[in-house]
Amino acid sequence: MALIRELAFQGAQMLVVLLLAPLLTGFVRKVKARLLRRQGPPLLQPYLDLIRLTRKDVVLANNASWLFRAIPYIVFAGTWVAVSLVPTFRSGLVFSWSADLIAIIALLGSARFFLALAGLDVGTSFGGIGSSREVMIASLAEPAMLMIVFTLALVAGSTQLSTMAAFMVSPEVGLRVSLGLALIALLMVAIAENARIPIDNPATHLELTMVHEAMVLEYSGRHLALIELSAALKLLLYISLVGCLFTPWGIAGPDASVQAIAAGAVLYLAKLAAGGFLLALFETAIAKMRVFRVPAFLGAALMLGLLATLLLFVSRSL
Amino acid sequence: MMVVYALYGVAALLALAPIAIVLGAAPRTQGPVLGVATSVVYGASLIVTLSLCIIALLSLFEYSQSPSLVTLPLGLPWIGAHFRIDALAAFFLVVVNLGGAAASLFALGYGRHEHSPLRVLPFYPAYLAAMNLVVMADDAFSFLVSWEFMSLTSWALVVARHQVRENLRAGYIYLLMASFGTLALLLSFGLLAGPDGHYAFDAMRASHPPAALAALVLLLVLVGAGSKAGVVPLHAWLPLAHPAAPSHVSALMSGVMTKVAVYGFVRIVFDLLGPPDWWWSMVVLGVGGITAVMGVLYALMEHDLKRLLAYHTVENIGIIFIGLGLALAFKAHGMPLAAALALTAGLFHVFNHSVFKSLLFFGAGSVLNATGTRDMEHLGGLIHRMPQTAFVFLVGCVAISALPPLNGFVSEWLTFQAILLSPQLPSWGLKFMVPAVGALLALSAALAAACFVKAFGVSFLGRARTPAAARATETDSNSLAAMYFLAALCLVAGILPGFIIDALAPVTKSLVGFSMPHQAGVEWLSIVPIAESRSSYNGLLVFVFVVLSGSIAAFAIHRLASDKLRRAPAWDCGYPDSSSATQYTASSFAQPIRRVYGTSVFHAREIGEMPPPGATAPARLKVELRDLIWIAAYAPVAAAIDYAAEKLNVLQFLTIRRYLSLVFTALVLLLLVLAIWP
Structure with a gap:
């Protein structure tokens, strides 16, 4: 009985993230538009886009291989599994022990690996430029992310997200320099990983950004829908990650009451809204960076992460 | 008893060499006769290595408590030749013979394309025998003789295509580095044996040299075994020699022989040298970290498929040495459980790398056979012409890039877990060193993924860049069988890592006195290195989840929405160009990374020559890289x-x-x- 209940929670989490992800994207777009004094598309526009895309035929380039057709599903599955393991409104998910934070990051890495291959499959210059820049950005963002994971794991004494989230609420945490550094680094990495301004621009592929959107240029129909949904899921994942690690308040424990879970859900929505609003604000306030400024930006994140880890090696209380 | 059976196997391999000569050199060495010789040699090698593999597995699981010994009346008259299989040797015998069996199976198909089989056939089984002997040797003399024999037979295989000048140069440099390495090993054994000359490993194990001498031995071993394994800066021969040999031999050299070198290092440093000093681990960790990052950066700049793979071996050796270095650090500070974790991580990576590197070299060999070139700039679109090779090569690429749910990820994950235990180390040097090495490891993992996007994407995806690539055909069934076998092994080791960790338990127990907690009993076949509240990983569940959610998504969308598909010209923002030269090439793909890392590491420069308007000279863009280590x-x-x-x-x-x-x-x-x- 308990197992069924746990499975139900795990399933609920999977559905919740899937259903919320497009809404979050729509919310960010709406806020950005309002900040620019535009009306902006309706909040639910991403859902309508996805439905329309899945109904359309796929127009496949003549040269596209079987791999090209499989990749949207692989990317979607990898991202979905990763985001399902991040505690959102209730921690201690039944499968949370099957992958720790390092494995979740690596799952996202797998998704990116395949997406970068998709950019090269048709054999166009747009796809190539997107892939090559994506892996360049990833080559800095991934180690930075791992350094952040190291910092958090050393503080919490675990790489399990549930344990980490539980530790972060406990009074033992206190204010630490290393956590501050890790938070800044994590925000920088999250911006890069989600192809947001100033690293990349999710709204276009025709600027000189040409990273993520250029890489998926040849996709259409249901394939494109899956890729867009994966991108939305990834954004949700990073905001949830920041939420559960740095603002862990209100996440219901494994044996919490219904009220606590409901409160957790409301708080989670509030966290998502706050994260989305801040992201939109930041994106509106800052200008896009030149591609070869990106290494400096991410290098800074990497150094911050390394510094935070070093501090923890030197003293457990920093 | 096991060691006697194993020696029979080795003798059978050694006997194959003259048989190959007799079969091959029979009068009228025409096609059919050589074909028979090829089948006989590789078929027999396959059977013998498989039996040796079974013997090794048996010794690892059944007889690991009591090492089996034998002394033959060969070698130096007053000591004889000692051979012994203990847990460590048994594990490496598994690695050697698994690689050997896969290579033999692959060569049953691939070897038929050999131009001058007589230059390969006699040396191949001898090379396999030599690697087995190194692992089984139990005294310095037989170890060094087998080691030299291994170097010489592999040298003969490197220069098998002696018509190509490059290969001769590769062979020359290889021979130099091999002799240099053996010299270092010879000296280290001399120091270990002491003035009385106790050359048997038993005697060395019993007597611990004084600290200064032990340090010298460590450095000599690092040079001797390290040069064979390919640690930076002693790696220079490796990207030259490994690709020069026929592909199945390249796979053995890269996937297996480097592991034999790692064996030499582990045997001497962990087993014979006695209790370590804490600063030894600093040296090993530093070497490992630099090797990992330099190896992958070299690989990223490389456009020759086989050389890229060889450089990647350098990277993986670095990862292995990071694991070994951590194990040394923990062992020196009396933290045997952590030492067992780090050593398991390193040895697990030994196994993993031997599997996927062999797989990738086989794939590269099939491509070489099908297109006649190893230059990635002349390939492209092979996924259409060689779908099965493309699939298995992709599996290898995912595995080597340390991505879940395949095996490469598990060993790197274990290494990360070991790093996360290291703040408890008391020495300050290590406190600064370990996080830096962790960052280097993370960097090398990310760069490896970039490198294999390039390797797979440019060779197999896109459009054919040359007519040769457009005419390629799928490789033969024996080669495919070998590759599928290894690909399956990558998946199995990735989703059921607990069994391999358990298999390594006797090895770590004998070397650091402790083993990781038993994994087979953990629920759902997860792996839990220390405690479940601390970290756990379940490759099986991750794999099942990914497959399930991908299939559900595919099924739901196809049923509920649309499953229609139309073929059309590529979109490319409305300007598709029919010329395949408009694709991204390997060098253009690597350009952003070259700009970020290469300007400092390789002094990379781009020289653009733009003729003035009206001139008919072509515009040129040249890239200059300087190999600073060589310089x-x-x-x-x-x-x-x-x-x-x-x-x-x-x-x-x-x-x-x-x-x-x-x-x-x-x-x-x-x-x-x-x-x-x-």
């Missing part, structure tokens, strides 16, 4: 040797009187030294 470490030595040889040349043209006086002076000088020596 700093190798070129001066080569120049010094050249200079000395030039100056000493005079000595070759002396009269008999002068020679005699030279000999006499030398004698007097040496006697004087002896007289003055305290």
Whole structure:
């Protein structure tokens, strides 16, 4: 009985993230538009886009291989599994022990690996430029992310997200320099990983950004829908990650009451809204960076992460 | 008893060499006869290596408590040749013979394309035998003889295609580095044996050299075994020699022989040398970290498929050495559980790398056979022409990039877990070193993924860049069988890592006195290195989840929405170009990374030549890379040797009187030294 209940929670989490992800994207777009004094598309526009895309035929380039057709599903599955393991409104998910934070990051890495291959499959210059820049950005963002994971794991004494989230609420945490550094680094990495301004621009592929959107240029129909949904899921994942690690308040424990879970859900929505609003604000306030400024930006994140880890090696209380 | 059976196997392999010569050199060496010789040699090698593999597995699981020993009346007259299979040797025998069996199976198909099989066939089984002997040797003399035999047979295989000048140069450099490495090993064994010359490993194990001497031994072993394994800066021969050999031999050299070198290092440092000092681990960790990052950066700049793979071996050796270094650090500080974790991580990576590197070299060999080139800039679109090879090569790429749910990820995950235990280490040097090495490891993992996006994407995806690539055909079924076998192994080791960790338990127990917690009993076949609240990973569940959610998504969308598909020209923002030269090439793909890392590491420069308007000369873009390690470490030595040889040349043209006086002076000088020596 308990197992069924746990499975139900795990399933609920999977559905919740899937259903919320497009809404979050729509919310960010709406806020950005309002900040620019535009009306902006309706909040639910991403859902309508996805439905329309899945109904359309796929127009496949003549040269596209079987791999090209499989990749949207692989990317979607990898991202979905990763985001399902991040505690959102209730921690201690039944499968949370099957992958720790390092494995979740690596799952996202797998998704990116395949997406970068998709950019090269048709054999166009747009796809190539997107892939090559994506892996360049990833080559800095991934180690930075791992350094952040190291910092958090050393503080919490675990790489399990549930344990980490539980530790972060406990009074033992206190204010630490290393956590501050890790938070800044994590925000920088999250911006890069989600192809947001100033690293990349999710709204276009025709600027000189040409990273993520250029890489998926040849996709259409249901394939494109899956890729867009994966991108939305990834954004949700990073905001949830920041939420559960740095603002862990209100996440219901494994044996919490219904009220606590409901409160957790409301708080989670509030966290998502706050994260989305801040992201939109930041994106509106800052200008896009030149591609070869990106290494400096991410290098800074990497150094911050390394510094935070070093501090923890030197003293457990920093 | 096991060791005797294993030696029979080795003897069978050694006997195959003359058989190959007899079969191949029979009068009228025409196609059919050579075909028979090829089948006989590789078929027999396959059977023998498989049996050896079974023997090794049996010794690992059944008889690991009591090592089996045998002494043959060969070698040095007063000690004989000792052979022994303990847990460590058994594990490496599994690695060697698994790689050997896969390579033999692959060669049953691939070997038929060999132009001059007689240059390969006799040396191949001898090479396999030599690697087995190194792992089984239990005294310094048989170890070194087997080691040299291994170097020489592999050298013969490197220069099998001697018509290509490059290969001869590769062979020459390989021979130099191999002799240099053996010299270092010889000296280290000399120091271990002490003035009384106890050459049997048993005697060395019993006597611990003083600290200063032990440190010297460590450095010598790092040079000796490290040069064979390919640690930076002793890696220079590896990307030259490994690709020069036929592909199945490249797979053995990269996937297996480097592991034999790792075996040598582990055997001496963990087993024979006695309790470690804490600073040893600093040296090993530093070497490992630099090797990992340099290896992958070299690989990223490389456009020759096989050389890229060889450079990647350098990277993986670095990862293995990071694991070993951590194990040394924990062992020195009396943290046996953590040491067992780190050592397991390193040895697990030994196994993993031997599997996926062999797989990738087989794939590269199939591509080479199908297209006649190893240059990625001349490939492209092979996924359409060689779908099965493309699939298995992709599996290898995912595995080597340390991505879940395949095996490469598990060993790197274990290494990360070991790093996360290291703040408990008391020494300050390590406190600063370990996080830095962790960052280097993370960097190398990310760069490896980038590198294999390039390797797979440019060779197999896109459009064919040359007619040869457009005409490629799928490789033969034997080769495919070998590759599928290894690909399956990558998946199994990735989703059921607990069994391999358990198999490594006797090894770590014998070397650091402890083993990781038993994994087979953990629920749902997860792996839990220390405690479940701390970290756990379940490759099986991750794999099942990914497959399930991908299939559900595919099924739901196809059923509920649309499953229609239309083929059309590529979109490319409305300007598709039919010329395949408009695709991204390997060098253009690597350009952003070259700009970020290469400007400092390789002094990379781009030189653009733009002719003035109206001129008919073509515009050119040249990239200049400088191999700083070669310039700093190798070129001066080569120049010094050249200079000395030039100056000493005079000595070759002396009269008999002068020679005699030279000999006499030398004698007097040496006697004087002896007289003055305290």
